[in-house]
Amino acid sequence: MSFAIWALIIGALLIVAALSNTLLKRLPVSTAMVYLAVGYGLGPAGLRLMEPNPLTYSILLERMAEAAVLISLFAVGLKLGLPLSNKVWRLPVRLAVISMVVTIGLIAIIGILAFSLPLGAAILLGAILAPTDPVLASDVQVEEANDQDRLRISLTGEGALNDSSAFPFVMLGLGLLGLHDLGIGGGRWLLVDVLWAAAGGLLIGTVLGSLIGRLVVYMRSHHKESVGLDEFLTLGLIAFTYGVAVLSYTYGFLAVFAAGFALQRIKQPGKIDPASSVSIEATYLQSKQVQEELATHSEYAGLYMMHEVQGFNERLERIAEVAIVLIVGAMLPFISIASGSVWFLAVLFLLIRPLSVWVGLRGNAIDQDQWILMSWFGIRGIGSIYYLMYSINHGLPPAIAHEITSLTITTVAVSIVLHGISVTPLMSLYAKRKARRSQAKI
Numbered sequence: 534m535s536f537a538i539w540a541l542i543i544g545a546l547l548i549v550a551a552l553s554n555t556l557l558k559r560l561p562v563s564t565a566m567v568y569l570a571v572g573y574g575l576g577p578a579g580l581r582l583m584e585p586n587p588l589t590y591s592i593l594l595e596r597m598a599e600a601a602v603l604i605s606l607f608a609v610g611l612k613l614g615l616p617l618s619n620k621v622w623r624l625p626v627r628l629a630v631i632s633m634v635v636t637i638g639l640i641a642i643i644g645i646l647a648f649s650l651p652l653g654a655a656i657l658l659g660a661i662l663a664p665t666d667p668v669l670a671s672d673v674q675v676e677e678a679n680d681q682d683r684l685r686i687s688l689t690g691e692g693a694l695n696d697s698s699a700f701p702f703v704m705l706g707l708g709l710l711g712l713h714d715l716g717i718g719g720g721r722w723l724l725v726d727v728l729w730a731a732a733g734g735l736l737i738g739t740v741l742g743s744l745i746g747r748l749v750v751y752m753r754s755h756h757k758e759s760v761g762l763d764e765f766l767t768l769g770l771i772a773f774t775y776g777v778a779v780l781s782y783t784y785g786f787l788a789v790f791a792a793g794f795a796l797q798r799i800k801q802p803g804k805i806d807p808a809s810s811v812s813i814e815a816t817y818l819q820s821k822q823v824q825e826e827l828a829t830h831s832e833y834a835g836l837y838m839m840h841e842v843q844g845f846n847e848r849l850e851r852i853a854e855v856a857i858v859l860i861v862g863a864m865l866p867f868i869s870i871a872s873g874s875v876w877f878l879a880v881l882f883l884l885i886r887p888l889s890v891w892v893g894l895r896g897n898a899i900d901q902d903q904w905i906l907m908s909w910f911g912i913r914g915i916g917s918i919y920y921l922m923y924s925i926n927h928g929l930p931p932a933i934a935h936e937i938t939s940l941t942i943t944t945v946a947v948s949i950v951l952h953g954i955s956v957t958p959l960m961s962l963y964a965k966r967k968a969r970r971s972q973a974k975i
Contacts, residue, residue, distance in 0.1 A: 538582070546571060546855065563672065563953030564851075565858050565914075569946060572862020583863045587938050588925065594860065595922035601853035601915050602696060603789050607771050608850050609693040610742075610793020611843045612675050613686070621683055624897060625690025628907070632893030633695045636663040637702050639885045643877065648940075654933045657706025661921050661941055662881070664695045666914030666948075672956045673910050684903045684963065688910055696916045697734065697787035701727045703920050712928045725782060733783035738791025741774045746799035749838060763841035767849070770796065796842065857915050861945055868939040877940065878947050886911040902963055909955070913948040917941050 550564055575582045587594060615621060637659035644655030665688070674689040675682070704726045708715035715722040749766060771789055778788035887908035894904070921941045925934050 542575070542582070543855075546859075547852075550851075550855070559957070561954045561957050563949070563956060565854065565949045566953040568855055568858035569862040569949050572859035573865055574862075575859070576863030577866040583860070585860050585863050586867050587864050587922070587942070588867075588931070588934060591922045591925040595919060595926055597860070598857055598915050598919035598922060601850075601857045602786060602919055603771055603775060604846065604850050604853050605915070606693055606696060606786055606790040607767070607793040608843070608846045609674065609689055610790045610795075611797045611846060612677070612680075613689060613693075613794055614677075614679055614797060615681070615686060621681075621686055622690070624683060624687040624894065624899070625694060627893045627897070628687060628691035628890065629694035629698050630893075632691075632889040633663045633698055634702075635889040635892050636885055637699075639889070640881070643880065647877070648936060650933065650936065651710070653706045653709025653711075654937065655706075656702060656709065657924055657929075658937050658940065660699045660702035660706055661917050661924065661937065662913060662944055663702070664699045664913075664916040664920070665692045665910075666912045666916050673906075673912075673960060682967075683899055684906055687899075687903075687907055692912075693790045694787075697731065697784045697790070699916075699920065700730070700784050700786070703924065707924060707927055707929075710929070710933075730783045731787060733781055734778050734785065734787035735791050737778045737781060737783060738774055738788035738793075739795045741777065741788075742770065742792030742795030743799070745770055745773075746796040746838070750799055753838070763838065764845045766838075767842045767846050799838070854915075857918065858949065861918065861942065861949075864942055865946060868942050869935075870939065870943050874940060874943050878944060881944065882909075882911070882948075882951070902966055906959060906963060909959070910952060912952045913944050917945055 546568070550567070572583075574580060577584050585594065637656065640659035640662055641652075641655040644650040644658045645652065648655075648658075650658065673685060674692070675685045680686065701722070704713050705715070705719075705722060707713040708719075708722060716724075745766075770792055774788050774792040775785040778785040890904065890908045890911075894907070899907070918941070921938060924937070929937070
């Protein structure tokens with residue numbers, strides 16, 4: 534297919550997405566559902582303009598999914614403005630650790646008993662499908678840094694953290710299949726893949742995000758230098774942090790999330806009037822000279838930097854979503870959807886997810902509406918695609934690769950449709966019920 538045809542298709546899709554974005558927010562249809570349908574139509578089942586066989590193009594697909602997850606994790610870090618001292622952080626941490634481990638264990642049991650997978654492959658299947666998605670879950674994420682809603686904070690933080698906390702179990706599954714060195718008695722796995730990789734990733738991301746952010750603010754506010762090119766700052770910080778983390782044998786996903794979170798703290802929300810963000814928006818529409826004055830102001834330099842970086846990163850995230858979900862739709866004809874997949878998906882979404890959330894959040898004060906929605910919105914997506922391709926590229930045996938690929942892509946596609954249909958009405962109902970409860974307390 535010629536470049537001109539690709540340009541025509543992608544251009545038309547992006548324009549339609551831009552024009553219909555507001556309309557789709559009012560309908561039980563997500564943009565990801567549209568991209569999935571278009572991808573299916575462009576694939577082997579339709580026009581045959583793209584044929585992304587997951588077993589043939591696994592290296593390219595891994596890199597694309599990796600980039601999309603990194604962009605999204607950085608965006609989530611920028612959105613979460615809740616101080617770490619706030620007890621609400623317990624919710625996403627427990628979901629990303631306890632609930633995820635429960636999910637992996639239950640899926641592994643099903644993999645062994647129902648799909649006759651060896652132990653390593655069953656754990657690998659659980660690790661691939663356990664993470665919730667930070668890319669496709671934008672409709673249930675926090676909307677701004679000072680958002681205090683427990684539901685949105687929990688789902689946002691979970692989607693960011695468990696994309697990294699699943700990695701040790703991916704390595705465990707590969708190790709049990711003889712594709713990764715676990716060390717004597719699993720010692721290397723515990724010390725390197727679990728403890729160092731997680732702690733080191735958080736440390737590297739926090740240090741780099743804080744240092745680079747403060748350096749930019751200092752250069753701007755004290756020397757009127759380094760103004761502009763915030764797009765370069767965004768991409769540079771993501772790439773540099775990821776490179777340092779991976780070369781240090783830590784988890785790059787966790788490091789990039791931590792870098793975004795640390796950069797977000799540079800704006801010092803406790804020292805700046807919340808109304809400042811409004812003035813930032815107004816000033817953005819004024820002359821370039823006024824923007825530069827604001828960018829170099831000693832009080833507003835950090836906030837202005839955050840505004841620019843976050844705006845660019847959110848647009849980049851949407852473009853990444855288009856590319857990956859299109860490919861997921863085109864991959865559907867390459868998988869064989871067994872009859873067992875139907876009951877497996879029902880068990881995953883209606884039993885395993887609610888049970889894991891209940892176990893993870895026992896003893897925490899959340900209302901019934903929040904528990905129900907947390908139990909339902911365990912959205913699977915691009916993180917699962919990345920872990921799938923990562924496993925294939927690490928020598929997963931063909932028979933096991935085919936089985937896990939079919940289950941993973943089917944799960945992601947069904948999640949996009951089911952959660953895409955339900956997110957608008959359910960979140961609207963939640964907002965109305967929350968508003969009524971707030972009024973009743975007045």
